[in-house]
Amino acid sequence: MLFPMSRNPEEPVYNRIEAARISLGLSRQELADKAGVHYQTIGYLEREEYSPSLVLALRIAKALNQEVSELFSLNPIKKGK
Amino acid sequence: MLFPMSRNPEEPVYNRIEAARISLGLSRQELADKAGVHYQTIGYLEREEYSPSLVLALRIAKALNQEVSELFSLNPIKKGK
DNA sequence: GAGTTATGTTGCATTAATGCTACATAGCAT
């Protein structure tokens, strides 16, 4: 798989968007609406096909009531919580 | 002044990069090296001429030993603190 | 079966973020 990812193809960004979204009982469309983006964009992010802009990351974090650092990481997300 | 800013021209991202950098006694060049970006990029960010990618925001936060949410905000940065 | 919802996939167009180069300026040394 390719990692286009920002300006740094070598350093992808991992996230827990899907888990956080599901735990709130939201569909992608609903999260997209709360964050003000296209619903496909949420899909791309959950599949980690690319990493978001900071603006988008901040909006998603707000929509999910999470800290940016809890949702996104430069290191692979550890499974246990 | 214009606000190109990500995909959302209406919603800029504010930051405290300069204050944090100076309090660590770093030049832009040094911070840029630590974050792995061009030194001009730090300048653009400090002047808030555009907002960084999430990857870059995470790297800068790490280089400055700060939380992303402490360095960047969707709301204007309050002076005190 | 028909319809709806949620998701995945592909492709295309636009634009902002970044790198880089060059030049200017100001300050601070020597």
Place this chain on the structure above:
DNA sequence: ATGCTATGTAGCATTAATGCAACATAACTC
């Protein structure tokens, strides 16, 4: 005065992030 460092500015090229449309599919309900 000469140099060096830090910074601002402008321009150009590249590419990733996003929007959007179209289509497929699976699950579920009626």
